[in-house]
Amino acid sequence: MKKYLAGMISLLLLLLAASCSNDNNEQDTPLPELLEVKLTVNPEKAEPNQAIIFEAKVTQGKEDVTDADKVTFEIWRAHDEKxxxxxxxxxxxxxxxxxxxxxxxxxxxxISHVSARDMHNMPKKEFVVGTPSEPEDAKSTQPMEGMDMKDDHEADNGH
Incomplete structure (x- = not known):
């Protein structure tokens, strides 16, 4: 019985050692390079009915990605739902x-939606045709006129 128990313990220790060895090998494997997408708009300011060229240059590390699963350009005019x-x-x-x-x-x-090599990247660019309209994020990034944020904060604290 002691030989059987010793054999079982040896087998378990051997399996445990093999398992730990596999874990270490997996950790040594380098992670894949990230999917990079450089989105360009040429020209960024065009006249109506002038051709605009949109390009998404897709790379992973130093390699050009020529086999993307899917590349979709999503285009809209500011504040349009469509x-x-x-x-x-x-x-x-x-x-x-x-x-x-x-x-x-x-x-x-x-926005260029790029899916390749089990990764997704979606850079966004703004461009203008003719006369610009109000940008979508103009209200959220501009402080309201006449408002000093420091004074309001101090007033809230009783200063």
């Missing part, structure tokens, strides 16, 4: 390109 989504194919050297004209003036936004 967003246009256009699927884009690989053009060259990790670049996914779209050329588009706009007949309505205003401030616009584009």
């Amino acid at each position: 967003h246009e989504k256009i699927d884009v194919k690989h053009s060259e050297n990790g670049i996914y390109r779209l050329e588009k004209n706009f007949d309505r003036e205003g401030t616009y936004y584009i």
